[in-house]
Amino acid sequence: MENNFATSAAAEAPPEPVTPVALSDARYDLILLDPSKVRLFRTGGTTVRMALDDPQVGEERSYLKVSVARAFPLSDPEHYIGLRDGADKDIGMLRSLEGLDAESRAIAEEELKRRYFLPRITRVREVTEEFGMTTWDVETDKGDRTFIVHNLKESVNELTPTRVLITDMEGNRYEFPDIRKLDEKSFGILQRVL
Known part of the structure; x- marks a missing residue:
């Protein structure tokens, strides 16, 4: 007779706490980035660059040109901020700007304000x-x-x-x-x- 108690207890036990740096959801090809691992900066002009130290997407990477956009600019402008590279390919998404360092957050807010300038x-x-x-x-x-x-x-x-x-x-x-x-x-x- 099979022991279902161990299987049942394991199924009911809460999962061990995990703090992923990035969470990938294969159903949507979505990579949620940990804002503490993202650094936005400018070098000289107006081009936004990014350093990403995220094991989920590989070793530390540097992006020479990054665009910042809202996934839901009208219905939920404060959440789900997308980052794309110079080839317009998704790098990943931030749940919000909270957790970014001060310089990165200021740059992201400036880019979003510029992108979503919406005169009434x-x-x-x-x-x-x-x-x-x-x-x-x-x-x-x-x-x-x-x-x-x-x-x-x-x-x-x-x-x-x-x-x-x-x-x-x-x-x-x-x-x-x-x-x-x-x-x-x-x-x-x-x-x-x-």
């Missing part, structure tokens, strides 16, 4: 269309802006029935936080164009 449109002065492109003349919370949008159907993202994002030809995004709060003229222009 408060008024639409004019939208003109020519050759399949629309030129927008708007007022935003960051000042007056004029931008060009190619292919409105692909460049407009309706997040909710009242919240809209528009991406211009250069990849800059603009937000209508609540189209119901626009003045009558702006709302009319928006309805006509969209």
Whole structure:
């Protein structure tokens, strides 16, 4: 007769505590990096570089060009921060910026702020269309802006029935936080164009 007690006890015992430097999940090809093992820095210009001392991804590595991006920029901007190399290949992800050294955190925050600069449109002065492109003349919370949008159907993202994002030809995004709060003229222009 087989002894099920040992098997049962082992199955119920809590796993031994493990503090992984990086956690890899094969289902998603995701490497969660330990922020204490990541060091971001700049050498001279604006290029972000990274040193990674992480056994999960091998011996200490150095990346000459790194980009920082949010996995969920709208719904969870403070968590799951991705790091990619110069070839746009995933290096890994941080659950948050907590645990990074002060310099690395400042650089990551600066890069995220730059990447996710998101002016909120408060008024639409004019939208003109020519050759399949629309030129927008708007007022935003960051000042007056004029931008060009190619292919409105692909460049407009309706997040909710009242919240809209528009991406211009250069990849800059603009937000209508609540189209119901626009003045009558702006709302009319928006309805006509969209």
